Amino acid sequence: MLSSSQDIRRSILAKWHENLSKYGNLFSSDSISGSSPPSVFVGSYNYPKVFVGPMVPPVHGDTSLLDTPEKWIGKSLEEIVNFRLKLVRGIQKISVNSTEGRYIEDLQEVTMSSKPIDSDLEFRKSTSSISLDGESAPFGPVGEIKSAKFSNSSTTKHIEKTFYDKDLVANDAIVHLYNSGIDISQIQKCFSMGMLGKKRKLVPTKWSITATDDIISKSLTDKILDFSFIDSCQVFYFEHLGNLFSVILFPHRWIYEMIEAWYSSGILGFGSDHEDARGINHPPAIAGAYFAAKLSVVEFLSKNNIQSGVIILREIRPEYAIPVGVWQVREGIREAMKKKPIIADNFDHALSLASKKMSISKSEWVSHSNIGRLMRQKTISDFI
């Protein structure tokens, strides 16, 4: 059995290189031809002059799965890493304020597409090789683009309409697309490519993911504040990719806390953030996971017309050897909320149930939690 994160990384990388030796010529060359899922990427390195470009695998056809995390539940870590590694990332250095011009407009067309787009990229020199460092989400070889050609695309109507509406502020545009049923991963790409809002600019992919989750979850939270409280303490659970999630809903006006625990060289680390109905006014210590998880849980509350207090426990096991992106938190919590909850006798019992499947005890979770402090604050409604 594989135990350490390093072993898992080594094994995945070894298999990848084995594949490369079979198909190596497809990757390490000065050009690539394939169908972009569609996929675009904006780096944050060197901001505000960032590296922007399409991601293209060396195959033609329906490649959409390669960059649609909404469809990745049930896939293994290795499969997901391989999806990422297959995507060759073309780059050009562009100022974030340049949202016009041929290259960017082509990429915006790609982003709007409802289907994979045949793409031909030529690079200035052969693409670089890949590495897995365990810190950042992986992607495939990178090459500086000399020329990029894309076939005609069929656009997603809702996105096209929002793209041409230059009076719609970015927040409203994002919420509108979400309500129209567009996948979060596609909305995030539109935002990243400077396609939404009044004052448009390119937004590095990792910031745009967090911003999109934050904006959508905020709008859903506003909605649930009018709903009546859930009538019992309920515990939801799901695990995938070495991530264990417990979600507790309890009768209370909206308060939310997420606590994460991880093993780093055998030592347990903790991080947590929380908010009440006024929201959070600082960047959370646990970063994008906070908003991704919040989105999925308020999505559930909103669909069911209920309001509740929420505490999410996330244990990250060493098996999660390669971080694959915050989508796995979003989709993991979405899966948890589809399961049948266990009804707890009270909040304390719910905490016991939530910790039971984890290697971390209830008292350890509680010692890193602020929810008790939040619950000691009564509300005016308690006295009406």
Next chain:
Amino acid sequence: MTFGAKTSGSDDLKAILSAISTLVEEATFVATAEGITFRGMDPSHVALIDISWPNSAFEKYECDSDIKFGVRIDEFSKLIKRADKNDSIEISISEQNMLLVTVGKNKKYKIRLIESSATDTPLPKIPYNSKITLTSSKFDKILGDVQVVSDYLTIHTSDSKADFSGKGDSGEVIIDLENDTDDIDEISSKEDSTGTYSLEYLNPVVKAVGANAGLITCEFSSAKPLRIEFKVANIGRIHFYLAPRVES
């Protein structure tokens, strides 16, 4: 529908808007023949503001049917801040659903009204066992004194004595008050009472309204909401309610 209200100066409206701005970003006012009222809670329902501004406080006041109008507080405040102390402020509502705001003699603003979302908010029903009336500057100072060590203010009264205290990671503080100083108007209690309240809510509202209020009255009972009344000359009522913090 006819609605128009004109103040003789700008201080009262400034005080009202800054009090409301500590709790909400959007506010719905209700105008009736009797005057203008506002009632609203912050999003977490920890604090409530209840304001009544009677028609007698205005230089001119006219309202022949009840209306509600919603504004974004920051947008409204920006205009009102352009007024000098003695500038009159006149508000009315246009047919295009805009708020017309005339500041002084010649500055005529129009701002968009927003959909009023206000539902009827009931007031907490509780008997108040203890009462402290003091100058707002004294109260502001006490809050500052407690805040250096604590995020929460505990008020305790016993007969005609009161103390304010706070406890935090770094230490604690207690401030005794007696009825006999100039700053204190009244301390009375029907029974010993202790309540703990969040400075995160108290500080901003006392800062916002304090300068316009001479005296403020704090009323509370053990582990029950605190009600603060700000005495502002022309405004009938500014009541601030704050839910307590309790031990687990």
